[in-house]
Amino acid sequence: MLAYGEGDVAAFDELYRRHKGPLYRFLLRQCRDGAIAEELFQDIWTNVIRARRNYAVAARFTTYLYHLAHNRLIDHYRRRAPAALVSYDDEEASTSIEEIAGSAHERPEAAYEARQKAARLLELLQALPTAQREAFVLQHEAGMSIEDIAVVTGVTRETAKSRLRYAMAKLREGMQGWL
Amino acid sequence: MAVDGRDEMRPEDARIAALYRHATGEMPPERLDSAIRKHARAPKDAVKPQKHTLWRPAWRLPFVAAALAVVCASVVTLLVERDGGRLTVPPETPPPDGGETPPFSVQREPPPFSQSMTDRATVEPRSGRAEDAPTLTRKRAEPPREAEVRKSIPESKARIGERSAAPPDGRVLGAEPSHSSDAPASRGNKTSGGNAPLAYSQPPAPATSTSPDRVTAPPAPRAEDDSLSKALPAPSAEASPAAKPAPAANPRPAPQPESAPAPEAKPAPEAKALARKRLESTPSEPRVPARVSALIAELENEPPARWVERMLALRREDRRQDAEALLAEFKRRFPGERLPASLQQNDE
Numbered sequence: 001m002l003a004y005g006e007g008d009v010a011a012f013d014e015l016y017r018r019h020k021g022p023l024y025r026f027l028l029r030q031c032r033d034g035a036i037a038e039e040l041f042q043d044i045w046t047n048v049i050r051a052r053r054n055y056a057v058a059a060r061f062t063t064y065l066y067h068l069a070h071n072r073l074i075d076h077y078r079r080r081a082p083a084a085l086v087s088y089d090d091e092e093a094s095t096s097i098e099e100i101a102g103s104a105h106e107r108p109e110a111a112y113e114a115r116q117k118a119a120r121l122l123e124l125l126q127a128l129p130t131a132q133r134e135a136f137v138l139q140h141e142a143g144m145s146i147e148d149i150a151v152v153t154g155v156t157r158e159t160a161k162s163r164l165r166y167a168m169a170k171l172r173e174g175m176q177g178w179l
Numbered sequence: 180m181a182v183d184g185r186d187e188m189r190p191e192d193a194r195i196a197a198l199y200r201h202a203t204g205e206m207p208p209e210r211l212d213s214a215i216r217k218h219a220r221a222p223k224d225a226v227k228p229q230k231h232t233l234w235r236p237a238w239r240l241p242f243v244a245a246a247l248a249v250v251c252a253s254v255v256t257l258l259v260e261r262d263g264g265r266l267t268v269p270p271e272t273p274p275p276d277g278g279e280t281p282p283f284s285v286q287r288e289p290p291p292f293s294q295s296m297t298d299r300a301t302v303e304p305r306s307g308r309a310e311d312a313p314t315l316t317r318k319r320a321e322p323p324r325e326a327e328v329r330k331s332i333p334e335s336k337a338r339i340g341e342r343s344a345a346p347p348d349g350r351v352l353g354a355e356p357s358h359s360s361d362a363p364a365s366r367g368n369k370t371s372g373g374n375a376p377l378a379y380s381q382p383p384a385p386a387t388s389t390s391p392d393r394v395t396a397p398p399a400p401r402a403e404d405d406s407l408s409k410a411l412p413a414p415s416a417e418a419s420p421a422a423k424p425a426p427a428a429n430p431r432p433a434p435q436p437e438s439a440p441a442p443e444a445k446p447a448p449e450a451k452a453l454a455r456k457r458l459e460s461t462p463s464e465p466r467v468p469a470r471v472s473a474l475i476a477e478l479e480n481e482p483p484a485r486w487v488e489r490m491l492a493l494r495r496e497d498r499r500q501d502a503e504a505l506l507a508e509f510k511r512r513f514p515g516e517r518l519p520a521s522l523q524q525n526d527e
Contacts (some may be wrong), residue, residue: 003349009219009220012216012219013219016212016216016219020206020207021206024205024206024207025203027202038207038211042211045218047220049215049218049219056383118202121195121199122203125199132233140196168192168195171195172189175191175198179194179198
């Protein structure tokens with residue numbers, strides 16, 4: 001990023017190549033809408049480009065990038081209609097594990113087991129609370145540690161760790177019999 | 180993948196991680212890639228100045244234009260005022276008769292064209308007195324004039340007596356004082372030229388005593404007047420009722436060069452020329468073509484008949500604009516004077 005700030009466009013290309021996929025998927029998982037994810041994705045990269053001159057190394061670029069993404073997502077959630085607001089509260093799990101597990105039994109047998117498993121996992125992931133899902137995606141897409149997740153999401157390390165543990169527990173439980 | 184280093188790595192976690200990597204492979208669309216890369220390549224410094232150059236005029240231009248307009252208006256006003264002030268300074272002309280002040284009652288020639296303040300101020304210095312110079316307001320406030328006016332009374336009386344003794348064209352002169360004494364009241368400063376402000380400036384008592392004496396003499400008719408009066412029925416018809424006191428009916432100023440007492444009343448030619456030159460060069464004056472000004476100057480001391488003749492001659496020469504300008508000036512100077520039919524038709 002520093003190199004790009006000094007005019008090295010190739011540096012930006014490398015950054016973009018490295019982070020475009022994970023960031024896009026992170027946004028896609030969080031907002032669940034391809035068009036919105038694209039819009040947010042473009043906004044975030046535009047902010048990165050705009051901030052190239054004033055960029056100061058305070059953390060890893062990944063942390064910086066996902067911090068921007070997190071803030072942009074929060075803005076997006078706030079702008080959405082109140083009925084569609086997503087709770088960021090850990091305690092408010094909209095879907096219980098039992099419901100997710102129950103729905104799995106109702107699914108017809110699919111021809112392709114792998115795709116079924118993937119779909120199941122994504123379904124479980126979407127059923128997670130936003131904060132837990134964000135922690136999970138940040139860890140698995142961006143390869144972030146708990147500390148980084150805490151920094152990006154603006155919570156304490158313990159909170160980030162707790163969110164991650166809850167997310168993994170629910171996924172394990174939901175994927176029982178699928179793995 | 181374990182949640183924490185301290186947590187034991189469960190086999191399900193690794194499978195979930197692997198399954199997640201397998202399930203998700205979405206990438207941003209190509210158009211988004213290219214748009215972002217293009218945006219990243221846009222030189223920042225090239226965009227910024229352009230924004231500035233476009234932004235600056237957007238709000239500065241009206242302010243600059245307004246400021247310029249205000250400055251221009253101020254400068255023009257200042258210049259006009261200064262020029263006016265300059266015009267009030269009299270030309271350094273000695274009195275014609277060795278310093279003797281010409282009487283105020285002397286009929287001065289009307290101002291050449293305009294009746295503005297500067298015009299009058301230009302005419303007034305003909306008295307040749309230094310204290311007359313600065314401004315009109317100062318002149319109006321000056322009481323010493325009374326003495327001068329009184330001093331001039333006998334001379335004026337004598338002159339009027341001379342004229343009334345021999346009216347050349349049969350016009351009744353008795354009517355003339357009436358409307359010329361009305362002149363300040365009815366026409367104000369408009370047609371009485373330099374006399375009007377002075378007449379107003381007099382305090383009531385001396386003014387009443389001197390007003391009949393300050394009455395301007397009737398225009399001294401010339402030989403051409405007779406011929407013109409024959410040609411034009413209007414003035415001759417007007418001449419007989421002039422005996423009755425109908426002042427406002429025929430408020431004719433008196434542009435009579437002949438009737439003006441001969442040498443001492445006439446302004447010095449240099450002063451006259453200088454005044455005319457200044458008048459023409461004054462920016463605040465109405466724009467009169469030079470040739471029309473010349474014509475007016477030429478006819479300045481002439482009776483109305485000469486004016487009419489000149490206007491007709493101009494029309495014959497197809498100098499319509501000059502004729503119109505002359506006609507306008509004629510009407511201003513001789514409001515009661517009737518025009519010949521040809522001029523009236525064209526006028527309408």
